Amino acid sequence: MRTTKIRAALLGLSVAGLALGTAPALAAGKLTVSSPQDPGSWDPVDTFLVNWAAVATNVFDGLTYRGPDLKLVPGLAESWEVLDEGKRIRFKLREGVTFHNGEPFNAAAVKFTFERLLGEQGSKGPQRSNYTAIDTVEIIDDHTVDMKLKSPDPVLLTKLAGYGAMIVPPKYIAEQGEDHFNTNPVGTGPFKFVSYAPKVDIKLAANPDYWGGAPKLSELEYRFIAEPSTAVAELQAGRVDIVLPPTIPVGMVEIIRGDANLELVSVPGPTVTALRFNTRDGVTKDAKVRKALIMAVDRTTIVQQILAGQASEIASFQSALSFGDDPALKPLPYDPEAAKKLLADAGVSEGTRVQIDVRGNDQTMNEVAQVIASYLQMVGITASIQPYETNVLLNDIIPQGKTGAMFQQSWGGWTFDYDNTAYSMYHSGEKWNPYESDPALDKLLESQRSLTDRTERERILREIAVSVADRALEMPLYNSNAIYGVNKRVKGFVPAPDNRTKFDTVSVD
Structure with a gap:
């Protein structure tokens, strides 16, 4: 014993x-x-x-x-x-x-x-x-x-x-x-x-x-304030003392920094954001197409320019602090020419339309989605952005499998352990997995849950991440900093x- x-x-x-x-x-x-x-x-x-x-x-x-x-x-x-x-x-x-x-x-x-x-x-x-x-x-x-x-x-x-x-x-x-x-x-x-x-x-x-x-x-x-500009205005007026993440978009960071009564507090957090794919319907049923869409988007530029460095790139749906993260796993490179070839090989015609579902109150992600749509346009894909009220997206559209070709998933990963994310996202029958059922992946996810050998468990978690990347189940985007606005x-x-x-x-x- x-x-x-x-x-x-x-x-x-x-x-x-x-x-x-x-x-x-x-x-x-x-x-x-x-x-x-x-x-x-x-x-x-x-x-x-x-x-x-x-x-x-x-x-x-x-x-x-x-x-x-x-x-x-x-x-x-x-x-x-x-x-x-x-x-x-x-x-x-x-x-x-x-x-x-x-x-x-x-x-x-x-x-x-x-x-x-x-x-x-x-x-x-x-x-x-x-x-x-x-x-x-x-x-x-x-x-x-x-x-x-x-x-x-x-x-x-x-x-x-x-x-x-x-x-x-x-x-x-x-x-x-x-x-x-x-x-x-x-x-x-x-x-x-x-x-x-x-x-x-x-x-x-x-x-x-x-x-x-x-x-x-x-x-x-x-106070529940969905609109970022309203929350920041209330903070500036002194009617709110702290604005919680993920309210404050990167574009408002300098507003808070420029107010003598306020302090901007930014710390690395567990929250990661990806565009996950509808693998059941439309052109995104094809893994070649999914990989093409990933390669069409310059995530490095998004992090550096759109997010002003308040985030870091990810290769899998977890942060660098997560147990199971593999620093050797690299995301698909930004390569629009290779993306065009994959789309052509898959028989996707120029002008094909896809829909990107996002949380309507997430101003940062709405800006990112617009940039992603521009990148996709450059490889012949016309993307429309469909904002939803957050609770509708999370409690109806995603779980019921009613999304467009791509849909925003932002996940806290609060245990800092990939299992908490991966099991919910990829195991058959889970709320956040409306489209996939893969017995081999289910077996991997189940096998690591009972292991006390950290080395073996980490190996399996990394294998899960590789499997997800190989099948291109999502477009990994970024790991956000937790940004707080605080009255002094x-x-x-x-x-x-x-x-x-x-x-x-x-x-x-």
Whole structure:
């Protein structure tokens, strides 16, 4: 039996500098944050959206926590042991923690959370497939649980720090119902839900009894502002204190830099953007055509000129920080003459039309799409750009397989592990894979999930990336920096690369 034990004491942790039970400090001040998207539901099992996590990180906690430094530390579990060669994890839970409604956090809440995630309710959302390695959660005592796995999952502890694994209150959901919970979330986090106006804002208040110490702020409001120019104008006017990624287009970077009251904060993040192909319909059914379209576009110039260096090129759908990224894998070169030849060989006539679907509120991507259309025109392809409201594109057009020839996919890759992206994008039957079904690729994706040998697992992940590139399932574009606009009255702000900033230690003048 191999045992790995991690304890907060050994890590020298002091969450927010306070021990559990320390009298909370008096909170003061309101922070207003602009977010480009209302996720529509605050239930952790309903979403994959980074803009959900930007808010929900302040409402919910997981058993583990990963902050802006990307290090994994204890969350609601103060320690854990990995047992039985990775097939069982024993979590020792924090004592004295309560949900915002006064309901106790305990082993029963953990068991309920994961049975719900892996059951009928979780099956309605996109998160369950990330946690299918979990077989059962067994209560040892009120503050100890065993998570038994069907097979080892080397990324599970990181997954437990976010999204579907956020711990939810059993009694509250049973009494109030699922629909109520969607719009009136209750967690154990540093801020408590106050009100929610769909597509307008969500208002939170400080949780003075937070187990990590009371927040320095008294109020936290997220306003949903999809239009970048409006968000930046509100920031300049002082009605918004922070504008979250990916709101700020590169064209507005100098506006923020030129304002004496504002600060531009840009950090490398996990978010990657690609144009994925409809491999079922039209000319893009042919891999030769897909490769031609990739070779027709000068991605280097796009990064340097259109994105002003606030991004980096990618060869696969992951950032350089991702486990599984292969620096030896190079993207198809920009070669318009070779692209023309491939199109001719595939029998594609000049003037053939293709449609590019994009998120309508993503100003940067809309500019990039216009440039891509110009490049395609140079090889005889006429591209039209179809903008969609983000939730429509993500919840209807893509999952239902109703896209044009190419469609924008921007993905957070928040685990910094290629599995989290690749399984969702390429495995048969997944929400984000409406067109492909490849048994060989499915087998590769499944095989690496149970491996604890990092070297072998990395080899398979790189093989997956090569397979995707060989079949040209997408046009890899760029890895974006996370760009924040911040009013200088905000103190103690540490930008999170994955946009999951916890605001409990932030204050305002």
